[in-house]
Amino acid sequence: MVRLITHNLLACHAKGCTTNNFPLQFKDVSIELREAELNPDFIKGFLPRIEWKALVDAARQLGDTTLPSEMPEMVDDEFLKNLHHVLLEMHVEEGAMICPNCSHVYAISNGIPNMLLAEHEIA
């Protein structure tokens, strides 16, 4: 159940991996669409916290091209709906996330990513 909203917040937390550790790259993913209730206030409130480029890249990788490459100045309903769909309705069920820096693989199975580290990777 990794949604892009959380993916957009997730960086690698292995030992010594402090730069270029965001965003994690998706690999071999299968996604599932699940409808969720649209809450415009929440989306608007969340906008400033989004790393836009990472979100658009991730969305395109998962096959959704409704988002513009630049964050638009004006927020209209159409845009909010698309953003809502990308952030909250696309669930990654299977696959893996790979850190671009240390290439640690976080496997996703059954919608739950395994974020556990081995002993030598704990900071």
Added chain:
Amino acid sequence: MTYRALELLNLPEDEPAFLLDIGCGSGLSGEILDEQGHHWVGVDVAPSMLEVALEREVEGDLFLQDIGQGFGFRAGSFDGAISISVIQWLLNAETSHPTSSPPHRLTRFFTTLHSALRNPSRAVLQFYPTSDDQIQLITSIAQKAGFGGGVVVDYPNSKKARKVFLCLFVGSGGAQQVPKGLEGEEEAGSGKAMFEARRERSGVKRSDKKRKSIKGKEWILKKKELYRKRGKESVPNDSKFTGRKRKAVF
């Protein structure tokens, strides 16, 4: 308990927030967060519990993660964090590896949690400490990680209802004060033993009857008489002073 934690979080009203549920388990508190319209992310170290959460079809994203290893969330990701009956587990060392020592795990947990939270925001962590030393250790490490705030104890005098909340603030804000714990008795009736009411009633009756002082003159004379009859030596003689009160100036 989740309701109380939410109350302590003091989120702005009617605004959906993005919260972190630390040790979400089977998603019990997550369901309450859903009810209140919040979005949340849950982490737990037990895959079996997460599976249960999946079956219950909670709304939040779930992560298999050991909180003692730290979080990888970007700075300022969450509007708040709650945790119900979890962080006492950080006090156990599972291996002898240095990263497995409780202080190290606590430090890692609090520093990464601090950075994952927005400024200003709060984290409310309910836990079961076994001693005051543990509270001391946890709060000191949380303060080192940059948190303000402190411990809130609900029903401090009740064995059953007593709950310890660690109420942590990110960012000073100046005006933030540690909320007060709930005082007084837990809801009447529920916590009482079966015959307590009857015992209280009879207790009242007994205290109504005026108790006579046993050390009166009569009593002393009776005792002396008894001792003499039994042949006990050195029983003082009776006199007009027997059993009299001394003057106050003595």
